[in-house]
Amino acid sequence: xxxxxxxxxxxxxxxxxxxxxxxxxxxxxxxxxxxxxxxxxxxxxxxxxxxxxxxxxxxxxxxxxxxxxxxxxxxxxxxxxxxxxxxxxxxxxxxxxxxxxxxxxxxxxxxxxxxxxxxxxxxxxxxxxxxxxxxxxxxxxxxxxxxxxxxxxxxxxxxxxxxxxxxxxxxxxxxxxxxxxxxxxxxxxxxxxxxxxxxxxxxxxxxxxxxxxxxxxxxxxxxxxxxxxxxxxxxxxxxxxxxxxxxx
Ligand code: ADE
Numbered sequence: 001x002x003x004x005x006x007x008x009x010x011x012x013x014x015x016x017x018x019x020x021x022x023x024x025x026x027x028x029x030x031x032x033x034x035x036x037x038x039x040x041x042x043x044x045x046x047x048x049x050x051x052x053x054x055x056x057x058x059x060x061x062x063x064x065x066x067x068x069x070x071x072x073x074x075x076x077x078x079x080x081x082x083x084x085x086x087x088x089x090x091x092x093x094x095x096x097x098x099x100x101x102x103x104x105x106x107x108x109x110x111x112x113x114x115x116x117x118x119x120x121x122x123x124x125x126x127x128x129x130x131x132x133x134x135x136x137x138x139x140x141x142x143x144x145x146x147x148x149x150x151x152x153x154x155x156x157x158x159x160x161x162x163x164x165x166x167x168x169x170x171x172x173x174x175x176x177x178x179x180x181x182x183x184x185x186x187x188x189x190x191x192x193x194x195x196x197x198x199x200x201x202x203x204x205x206x207x208x209x210x211x212x213x214x215x216x217x218x219x220x221x222x223x224x225x226x227x228x229x230x231x232x233x234x235x236x237x238x239x240x241x242x243x244x245x246x247x248x
Contacts, residue, residue, distance in 0.1 A: 009161050010040040010112035012085040013150055014078050016057065016119050018043035020147040025154055033164040040112075041154075042085070046070075049077035058120050068120040072127035079116070079131050087112035089133050091123065092146030092153065096135030099153055101176040103136070107153075108160035115153065117146030179232040181220045183213040 013021055021043050022034060033039055047055050051073060058068035079089070087110055090096075097103065107113055116123070116133060128135070138149040159165050175182040186197040200212045222229045 007086075007111070008037055008039050009108070009110075009158075010042070010086055011154055011158075012042045012044065012082050012087075012112070012114045013117065013154075014044045014046055014075075014082065014115065015117040015147055015150070016046050017117075017145070017147055018045050020151070023151055025151060025158065029164055029166060030155065030158045033158070033161070036163075038163045039158055039161055044078060044082060046074065046078045049074050049081065051077075061121060066121070070118060070120060070123040072124035072130075075116070075123055075127045076131065079127070079133075082114050085112065085114050086110075087114055089114045089116065089131060090136045090153075091116040091118065091128060091133045092138070092149035093118065093122065093135040094137045094140070094142055096137040098140075099136055099138050099156065101156070104153075104156040104160060107157045113153075113157070115146070115150045117150050119145040176228075178217070179228065179235060180214075180217040181225060181228070183216040183220070 015021070022031065022041055025031060025041070026034065030039075034041060047057055050057050056071070057074050058070050061067065061069050088107070090113055092115060127133075136149075136153060138152045143149055186201060190197050190202060198212065200208050203209070218229075218232075221232065
């Protein structure tokens with residue numbers, strides 16, 4: 001009997017700049033996984049859906065103001081063309097739900113995603129509502145377009161897909177997976193210009209090393225991210241919430 005492989009996780013990106021993809025996702029582990037077919041990436045050029053010979057995709061904001069707005073009819077036609085592709089339809093926007101590790105895991109567990117990248121001032125509100133588009137932000141700052149945000153989102157998700165990261169264990173140890181920032185890392189030489197690595201890491205005593213790392217992770221989180229620390233304390237105090245990391 002031949003094994004039936006499920007279709008790979010698939011990203012569909014609607015953009016005015018398809019050349020921005022795969023960009024850095026074509027490199028290293030994600031790039032090799034893409035070549036192997038462990039995940040798929042398709043770009044759709046929104047400009048192909050313009051309705052005039054000048055290939056216009058934008059117009060001035062009604063009510064006045066700076067910049068241009070992406071037209072609802074053009075964006076709608078582009079979205080219609082990907083109606084059959086798997087996964088939620090997400091628009092990258094600083095107004096959206098903040099990306100975190102929990103959202104990345106949620107998206108990695110699904111069949112794929114469809115990403116709408118805006119340019120100019122943004123996309124006409126009506127098409128976002130008519131198509132029930134969900135908005136996702138990669139942070140509280142403004143990028144010049146959705147492409148770099150889409151690359152960030154894709155990177156966080158793709159590295160969680162089975163087979164993409166060589167060492168599955170390292171993913172579990174990282175910042176945020178436990179609700180804590182990651183402990184400091186060291187490699188050889190053990191003495192670099194007189195700066196020595198912490199003795200415990202050379203001891204070979206795994207329980208001590210684990211404890212040391214947890215203490216450093218807690219210290220760092222407390223000092224740098226009191227918001228994460230508060231949630232971590234809450235989670236560990238309540239057994240029902242243990243293991244629930246910095247979700248929304
Ligand atoms: N587009 C512009 N800024 C953005 C941000 N911070 N997150 C997602 N998409 C964006």
